[in-house]
Amino acid sequence: MTKLITILFFFFLLACTQYDVPSAYTVEVQVTYPETINNGGFIANANVNIEDKQTGRTYTATTNSSGQAFFELRGGNYDITVSTSEEHEIEIDGYTTRKTLLINGALTNQIVDEANIQLKLQTSFSIVNEGFVIKELYVSGSRTPEGKNYNADAFVEIYNNSDKVLYSDGLCFGTVHPITTFRPSPWVDSEGNLLDRIPCWAFVAIVPGSGTDYPIQPGKSFVIALNGINHRDDPNGNPNSIDLSNADWEFCVEDNGYYVDAPGVPNILMQKVSLMGVRAMVLSLKGQVSILFRLPSTNIGEEFTNPDNFMIQPGGSERCFMVPYSWVIDGVENVQLNDLGVYKRLPTSIDLGYIQHRGSGEKVSIRRKVKEVINGRVVYMDTNNSTEDFSTNQDPQPGVISAY
Known part of the structure; x- marks a missing residue:
């Protein structure tokens, strides 16, 4: 019996040797500044995150003085990101000033299948925004008691994340083209990189005013509704929806055949920017990539009639x-949210990541996470990374500011 056990144990060990333990490969990621910052030199003490796209597991390492971060990874497909903030002197409109910069970079779909892989990650930067942010976005729509999709209740909420009074006059909100984020963007250069301008289509919404007509206090917000009614009790609404009768503005395009102008909510300025027959603001579940921006001058008519500010889609x-x-x-x-993949519409300097939520009719929004509360004023996270800054599948709460 002892001899038999010994033989069986021998064959067990032999069988184990037939299966190779998965190899671990050394991967070096070297991170550099944008060319206009520190002459494009190495970034030290920055956290580099690598996510295994198959398992979702994340690995983190910190760069050394030569900008290098080292990882031991099994073979697979990985996404790599880095994000850090630093103060630097930069030139703005011909003047040198010192600003806090958010420095981001990303490498996607990096295949690890051999030893000693060396990757270069050059970053881009944006000036840290201490002002207006998109606080909540609701585009999923709801369902009627009969189970039909109801999409007239979309809204966006914009928040003053600073400790100063800000004026919303002239603030613009736009939807980025195209909305089908599961397909590559056609707005790329010959090398496949996103263009250095962002395409907005359908309509751009603009807060009216002369410059100081619409102040927003620190820690306060304003809501722009697709249709500014109480959708719960309106005869044309949906009892399973939300109340938008207290919205500050409405995305109203007169006589568009879709939505009736709500008399209790003022209309935001709507500037049509597309040639095609769109008749309403696009707030779509297919891929709502949104930007908040300001025009370089107060002459709105001039900016929207300048042919240099427009472009026909490549191809x-x-x-x-x-x-x-x-x-x-x-x-x-x-x-x-689907299984077809995600193709970004914004550069990493504006949004390093992305956020998804459940599908059509689910009545869920995305909302910024609270970073801290200062003397009762809520400060929301704003690292220019939607993956980290937002919570998904939230109960839509237009105009509600909560520390939780």
């Missing part, structure tokens, strides 16, 4: 209003 016929990165105050990629 297509859609005309869009093109927004330079420098105009953008905030942006969020609320992309469609």
Whole structure:
């Protein structure tokens, strides 16, 4: 019996050797500044995150003085991101000033299948926004008691995340083209990189005013509704929906055949920027990539009639209003939830990641996470990374500011 056990144990060990233990590979990621910051030198003490796209597991390492972060990874497909904030002197409109910069970078779909892989990650930067942010976005719609989808109750809420009074006059909200985020963007250069301007289509919504007509206090917000009614009790509404009768503005396009103008909510200025027959503001579950921006001048008519500010889609016929990165105050990629993948519409300097929520009719929003509360004023997270800054599948609460 002892001899038999010994033989069986021998064969057990032999069988185990037939299966190779998965190899671990050394991966080096070297992170550098944008070329205009520190001459494009190495970034030290920055956390580099690597996510295994198959398992969702995340690994983190900190860069050394040579900008290097080292990982031991099994073979697979990985996404790599880095985000840090630092103070630097930069030139704005010909003047040198010191600003806090948010420095982001990303490498996607990196295949690890050999040893000693060396990757270069060059970053881009944006000036840290201490002002207006997109606080909540609701585009999923709800369902009627009969089970039909109801999409007239969409809204966006914009929040003053600073400790100063800000004026919303002239603030613009736009939807980025195209909305199908499961397909690559056509708005790319010859090398496949996103253009240095962001295409807005359909309509751009603009807060009216002369510059100081619509102050927003620190820690306060304003809501723009697709249809500013109490959808719960309106005869044309949906009892399973939400109340938007207290919205500050309405995305109203007169005589569009879709939504009746709510008399109790003022209309925001709506500037049509597309040639195609769109008749309402696009707030779509297919991929609501949104930007908040300001025009470089107060002459709205001039900006929206200047042909240099428009472009025809490469390989297509859609005309869009093109927004330079420098105009953008905030942006969020609320992309469609499906198994077809995600293709970004915004540069990593504006939104490093993206956020998804459940499907059509689910009555869920995305909402910023609370970073801290200062003397009763809520400060929301704003790292220019929607993946980290937002919570998903939230109960829509237009105009409600909570520390939780």
